[in-house]
Amino acid sequence: MNVLCSGAMFTEDQREGPTEVAFKYAIYRINKDVHLLPNTTLLYDVQYVPRDDSFHTSKRACEQIQYGVQAVFGPSDSQLATHIQSICDALDIPHLESRLDLEPEFKEFSINLYPSHDAVNQAFQDVMNFLNWTKVAIIYEEDIGLIKLQDLVKTPPKEHMEFLLRQGSPATYRELLKEIKNREIYNVIVDTKAENMNHFLRGVSTLALMYRSLTHHFLRGVSTLALMYRSITHHFLRGVSTLALMSGGMTHTSGHQTHTS
Known part of the structure; x- marks a missing residue:
């Protein structure tokens, strides 16, 4: 059985938020699907970093690499993500992120899931x-x-x-x-x-x-906007609630690990 570890970095204000829940749920689903990565178990190492401290964020990334992670996810803060991306690029480590990136140049080891x-x-x-x-x-x-x-x-x-x-x-x-x-x-x-x-x-x-x-057009726009917002909010909250319930047992599932310091 192969064991792979993926690191994740979230800012303190994202602790136990939707992004972290989605990340843990992705690991959970991959491990549950025996056909996706056969004979392989994914672990995760989660670190929480201050949003305005790039030095300690880079230090945490180096600690994760020493710990043995094969890829790093995050952080979503643009300033912090730039430092982590540079470290991963220098060490040929895959870097996954989901943030607005206004820099158009190609990054060899970085995949950004956020729409350009x-x-x-x-x-x-x-x-x-x-x-x-x-x-x-x-x-x-x-x-x-x-x-x-x-x-x-x-x-x-x-x-x-x-x-x-x-x-x-x-x-x-x-x-x-x-x-x-x-x-x-x-x-x-x-x-x-x-x-x-x-x-x-x-x-x-x-x-x-x-x-x-x-005018009728303005009121119709107001109604449409309100209905769209209600629908989005309803589905988002329902999705978060479902993920939260499912993630409740993640840390007790074989092959998962949370490491914070």
Whole structure:
């Protein structure tokens, strides 16, 4: 029986979060499938690192390599991931990650599962072109959001498409939505943190109550957005709950190991 160990690095705020649960569940499923890796058992070594400390993160990675890991997953923080990727590249160790990476160059030993911003922008352009959008408001919360969408603004799918760019936060969503409504823009792209999406939707609902004369198109957009968000939230929470229940016995399953320090 062959034994392989995969290392994983998560920031402290990700401890026991969905990403860690998904990683452990993947190891669990691989070990349960006797046809996928016959005569092989996967172990995992999990390390938790501070988000703003690249030195200790690199040190933890070196400890994992000394421990005998054959691959490293994470971390998702861009600054930390760059250091880990460099270490893995120097030692010819496969590196798996799932994060936004704006650097286009090829990385020989790194596989990024996160969609490239070029592909996301192309998807936005296809949707906007199909729906015949002529005016679009883009609300972004962090500067990285504008960087991700800058190609969309520079090369719009239509020649005379109008864009309204605004940086927002939960404290300013309501005022931004009022401005968008006053400009008669009914198509909005929002780049915000997942935990702040409910604040944005609350602002949309408040605006709809304040202005009873809102057009049918705006109200229909509000309803569609709310339904989509509810559906996504429902399936996401149900999936996380299922994974959490299944992962409850993972650490007691033969072939699994959690190592933290």
